[in-house]
Every structure is written in structure tokens, then in C-alpha cells.
Amino acid sequence: MNGLVPVKMELAGRGITCVRGGREVFSGLDFEAASGEAVAVVGRNGSGKTSLLRLIAGLLVPAGGTIVLDGGDADMTLPEQCHYLGHRDALKPALSVAENLSFWAEFLGGERCDATDSLATVGLDHATDLPASFLSAGQRRRLSLARLLTVRRPIWLLDEPTTALDAAGQDMFGTLMRDHLARGGMIIAAIHGPLGIDARELRIGGAA
Amino acid sequence: MTALSALIRRDIRIALRVGGGALIGVLFFLTVVVLMPFAVGPDLALLSRLGPAILWLGALLASLLTLDRLFMADHEDGSLDLITMSRTPLELACAAKALAHWLAAGLPLIVATPVLGLLLNLDMVATGAVALTLLAGTPALTFTGMIGAALAVTLHRGGLLMAVLVLPLSIPVLIFGVAASQAAITGPLSFGAPFSILCALSLVSLVIGPFAAAASLKHGLD
Numbered sequence: 513m514n515g516l517v518p519v520k521m522e523l524a525g526r527g528i529t530c531v532r533g534g535r536e537v538f539s540g541l542d543f544e545a546a547s548g549e550a551v552a553v554v555g556r557n558g559s560g561k562t563s564l565l566r567l568i569a570g571l572l573v574p575a576g577g578t579i580v581l582d583g584g585d586a587d588m589t590l591p592e593q594c595h596y597l598g599h600r601d602a603l604k605p606a607l608s609v610a611e612n613l614s615f616w617a618e619f620l621g622g623e624r625c626d627a628t629d630s631l632a633t634v635g636l637d638h639a640t641d642l643p644a645s646f647l648s649a650g651q652r653r654r655l656s657l658a659r660l661l662t663v664r665r666p667i668w669l670l671d672e673p674t675t676a677l678d679a680a681g682q683d684m685f686g687t688l689m690r691d692h693l694a695r696g697g698m699i700i701a702a703i704h705g706p707l708g709i710d711a712r713e714l715r716i717g718g719a720a
Numbered sequence: 721m722t723a724l725s726a727l728i729r730r731d732i733r734i735a736l737r738v739g740g741g742a743l744i745g746v747l748f749f750l751t752v753v754v755l756m757p758f759a760v761g762p763d764l765a766l767l768s769r770l771g772p773a774i775l776w777l778g779a780l781l782a783s784l785l786t787l788d789r790l791f792m793a794d795h796e797d798g799s800l801d802l803i804t805m806s807r808t809p810l811e812l813a814c815a816a817k818a819l820a821h822w823l824a825a826g827l828p829l830i831v832a833t834p835v836l837g838l839l840l841n842l843d844m845v846a847t848g849a850v851a852l853t854l855l856a857g858t859p860a861l862t863f864t865g866m867i868g869a870a871l872a873v874t875l876h877r878g879g880l881l882m883a884v885l886v887l888p889l890s891i892p893v894l895i896f897g898v899a900a901s902q903a904a905i906t907g908p909l910s911f912g913a914p915f916s917i918l919c920a921l922s923l924v925s926l927v928i929g930p931f932a933a934a935a936s937l938k939h940g941l942d
Contacts, residue, residue, distance in 0.1 A: 571801055571941050591805040600798030606737040607730070618726035620806055 521547040521583035521666060521698060523568070523590075529576035530563045537563050539576070543714050547583070547666065550689065550699040550711035559717030561702035562598075565669045568700065569596045584666060595665040597673055601652045602659075605645035609636055609655055612644050616659045623664040630661035635684065649676040657685060660692075668692060670701040674708065682708055723808045724816040731820035741786035742824040748785055749829050752778040753836040764841045771840035772850050772901035778836075779829045779854055780894055783861045786825045788882040790817060790869040791937065800873070800937070810937060815930040818866045826858040842905075849904035849911070853918060857897040860922040863929030864889040870933035874940025893921055 522544065529539040537560035545551045553561045566572040568579055570591035581590045603612050613627050631637045634654040639647070647655065653676045660668060668689075674682050686708035689699055693709070701707055735742040756774050760767060794800040794817075803813050830851050837847030868886035875881060900914035 569801070569805055571804060573941070588807065592807050594805065596801060596805060598798050598801060600796070600801075602798040602802050604730070604734055604797070604799075606734045611730075611733070615726055615730045616802070619723045619730075619808070620802070621723055622807075 520696075521581065523579070523581050523667065523698060523700075525568075525577065525579045527577035528564075528567065528574050528579065530560055530567060530572065531575040532563060532572075536575075538716055541577070541716065545698050545700055545712075547696045547698050548693050550693060550701065550707065550709055551714050552707050552711035553700065553702040553714045553716060554704070555716035561716060562671050564716065565596065565598075565671055565700065565702055568667075569594050569669055571596070590667075593665055594667045594669050595660050595663070596669045596671075597656055597660065598671045601656045603644045603647075603652055603655060605643065608641050608643055609647070610640040612655060613658055613662060617662045620663045624662050625664070627658070627662050630658040631655075633661060633684070633688070634658045635681070650678055650681060653677055654681060657688065661688065666696070667698045667700070670699065672703060673701055674703070674705065723806065724812060727803075727808075727813060727816045728820040728823075731817055732824045735820070735824035741789060741821075742828060745782040745786045745825045746828045746832055749778045749782040749832060750836065752781065753839060757839060768841040768843075768846070769906075771837065771842045771846065772853075772905065773898050774840060775833060775836060775850050776854070776857075776894055776897050776901070779833075779858060780861060780890055782829055783826055783858060784865060784883060784886060784890070787821065787862065787865040787869055787886070788872060790821055790866060791873045791933075792869070795873045804937070804941070810934040811930045814866060814870070814933040814937070815926075818862050818929060818933075821866075822859055822862040826862055829858065830854045846901070846905045850901045853897045853900045853904075853915065856915065856918050856922055857893050860893045860918075860925040861890050863922075863925035864893075866929050867932045867936065870936040870940075874936050893918065896921065 524544040526542055528541045530537040543551065553564055555561055563572060567574050568590065570589070579590065584593055607615070609631065610627065613631065617624050617627055628637065631640060634657050636651060636654050636658065639651070644652065644655065674685060677685060689709050693699065701711070753774060757767060760770065791800060794803065804810060833851040833854060834847045837850065842850070865886045868882045871885055872882045896914045896918040900911055900918055903909045903914060904911045
């Protein structure tokens with residue numbers, strides 16, 4: 513796996529306030545993350561972990577504060593340099609595993625590596641022609657991970673990424689994250705359990 | 721361009737697979753038109769007078785039937801998040817989705833029209849005129865319907881709201897579509913004037929639809 517050009521990047525949020533449905537989820541939140549670093553966002557249910565990831569991904573608008581990316585590709589906005597792996601897998605049940613993956617590779621564009629290799633890495637190479645509707649929850653998650661490998665993006669926003677993965681899958685995912693960090697990538701993950709790699713903790717909303 | 725053609729190809733592929741929307745629209749169209757002669761009775765003159773209106777109503781309802789899922793499916797499985805985040809402008813992605821919907825669900829209706837015209841005692845010229853007006857008018861139905869589909873995603877309400885929002889927008893298309901067909905068949909008005917207005921409606925919706933839908937989707941991010 514050849515990698516990204518290691519560009520030093522720094523993502524910083526200052527005084528972020530998030531309001532959803534008229535309710536303040538969190539306010540005055542500061543965070544920073546640098547390339548090669550993983551940040552684990554922790555907090556109780558409903559404390560705003562997913563909201564924070566969606567704010568960074570540009571899918572929510574902050575009610576206050578700023579999120580600034582230093583370094584990185586000047587031609588692209590912050591969301592365009594992010595991979596967002598949410599609760600929902602963005603897979604079409606009617607399409608096969610290979611079709612799902614190649615669609616996202618073509619649609620997202622940019623630097624990519626071979627889809628077959630990514631499927632082999634996540635352990636789905638035996639199921640390329642299978643419709644995604646036949647996949648188990650863990651296999652769907654693995655297919656979503658293959659998207660992160662096929663299209664290269666420096667920042668990974670992961671929302672409880674290890675859900676539904678078996679022990680071997682979590683090991684595999686840990687290796688993928690370490691490779692990504694070694695190439696100068698950045699990971700921000702919302703988690704409840706262990707992430708599987710060393711990560712700086714960012715706690716939202718007091719003690720869990 | 722690769723991104724947009726990938727999106728169009730994916731949507732058409734999904735629509736044509738089992739359980740996709742393409743066949744449902746045509747079957748609905750077929751049902752409406754086939755049942756109509758039984759309801760109206762064996763008056764051939766009346767049937768051919770009503771023919772263009774029946775074909776247009778059937779096509780309009782058939783395209784509305786499948787349109788409410790245009791963004792809903794992508795919203796539910798999280799694809800819409802990734803489409804919003806990507807480098808492709810959301811307006812172009814919306815236009816690509818509408819185009820794919822029209823190719824998969826609108827075009828088959830036009831292809832079916834000459835066959836169904838036989839059931840309504842329309843001659844070749846008449847069915848040709850109706851098919852031509854549908855070809856010019858159905859893009860307007862799809863692109864205005866897209867605005868309703870985007871609003872339905874934003875407001876978290878299903879198909880009922882979509883019908884309420886979209887029906888008023890599609891009434892002008894229906895009026896001028898049927899008027900142009902009638903003009904071609906019976907006269908006395910010229911075919912050109914209502915047909916030009918129909919084309920204009922399609923072109924306007926082609927421009928406004930993607931912007932309105934993208935604005936609605938962006939506003940409703942959550």
C-alpha cells in the first residue's frame with residue numbers, strides 16, 4: 513500500500529456549540545487533532561459524539577465556534593478531505609458488493625487503489641458478486657471499511673467503527689488504522705469500547 | 721463527469737433490478753389505461769376524445785408514484801451524507817439523480833404509449849402526438865417532483881406531503897400537455913403554441929429543480 517504524500521495537517525475546533533432540535537447538545541467545546549494522531553471521542557449516550565463528527569464532516573452547521581484545518585489540500589474543503597463512516601452503511605441492497613464499492617470509488621474520485629485489493633484486505637473477496645442484501649451486519653461494516661481503503665482521504669471520521677465486527681475483524685481494523693496513521697492520516701472516532709489503537713481521549717459532557 | 725455518470729448508472733441499475741421503481745410505474749400506467757375503456761363503456765368516439773387526457777393522467781400519476789423515493793432511499797441508508805460531502809456540487813448530483821429517474825421510469829412510459837393508444841381507439845397520428853407531448857412534458861414532471869421529494873426528506877414526512885406539494889406544480893404541465901395533444905388530433909388551435917409552452921415548462925424546471933432540491937437538502941441537514 514503506497515500512501516499519501518505526508519502533509520502535516522492540524523484540525524482544530526474552538527468554542528464549538530451544537531444545537532439540535534432546539535436543545536443545546538454541547539457548548540464551548542475545544543479540540544485539536546494532528547496528522548498521525550487518533551482522537552477517541554467518548555461520552556455518555558446523547559452527549560453529542562455523533563454530532564461532533566457530523567459537524568466536522570459539514571453535515572451539521574455549528575451554532576457557534578469554528579473548525580479550522582491547517583495544512584492539507586488547499587483546493588479542497590474540509591468535508592471533501594474526510595471519510596465519514598456513520599451508523600448507516602451507505603450500501604444499496606440491490607447492488608453487489610463489487611458494484612457498491614466501485615460506485616463509491618468512481619463517485620468520490622481522487623486518488624484510489626484497487627478495489628479488489630481492498631476487498632481482500634477486509635476479507636470480503638469471496639463475496640464480490642453477492643448482492644449486499646445478503647451480507648451480515650459485520651460484513652456490511654467490512655464493506656464500508658473497504659470504501660475507506662479504496663478512496664484515499666487523509667481524515668477518517670468514524671462513528672463507533674468496531675460495532676458488529678468480530679475479534680478478527682477488530683484486529684484487522686486496528687492494523688488498517690495504524691497503517692493510516694503511519695501514512696500521516698488522522699482519525700477521529702466516537703467510541704464506547706476500546707478502539708484498538710492508542711488514541712488521545714476527548715471527553716464530551718462530563719463523566720460517562 | 722465520472723462521478724455524475726457513476727451516479728446515473730447506479731440509479732438506473734437499481735431501478736431496473738427486481739424491486740426497483742422502473743417497472744412499477746409502467747405497470748401502474750398500464751393498469752389505469754387498460755381499466756379505463758371498461759369504466760367508460762364501449763363508446764369509441766368518446767374513448768378517442770378522452771384518450772389523450774387518460775394517457776396524460778396515467779403518465780402523471782405513474783411518475784409521481786415512484787418519485788417520492790428519489791432521495792428517501794439515499795437518506796435512509798446514509799448515501800446522501802456522502803453525496804453531500806463529496807466534491808460534486810449537490811445541484812449537479814440532484815440533476816443526475818433526476819435524469820436517471822426519468823431514463824428509468826419516464827422513458828418506458830413514452831415507449832408504452834403507442835401500444836396503450838390502441839386500447840383507447842387512437843389512430844397513429846394521435847398516439848404519435850401524445851407520445852411527443854409526453855416526451856416534452858415528462859422531464860418537467862420529474863424535475864418539479866424532485867423538489868417535493870427533497871422537501872419530503874427534509875421534513876421527515878412521507879409520500880402524502882409529496883403529493884400535496886407536487887400536484888399543483890404539475891397542473892400546468894398537464895394542461896398544456898393535453899392541450900397540445902388535442903390540438904394535434906382535433907384542432908382547431910395550432911399544435912405549436914401549447915407545445916412550445918410545454919417545452920418551456922420542461923426547460924425552466926430543468927434549471928430550477930436541481931437548485932431548489934439541493935437548497936432544500938442542504939437546509940435540512942441533520
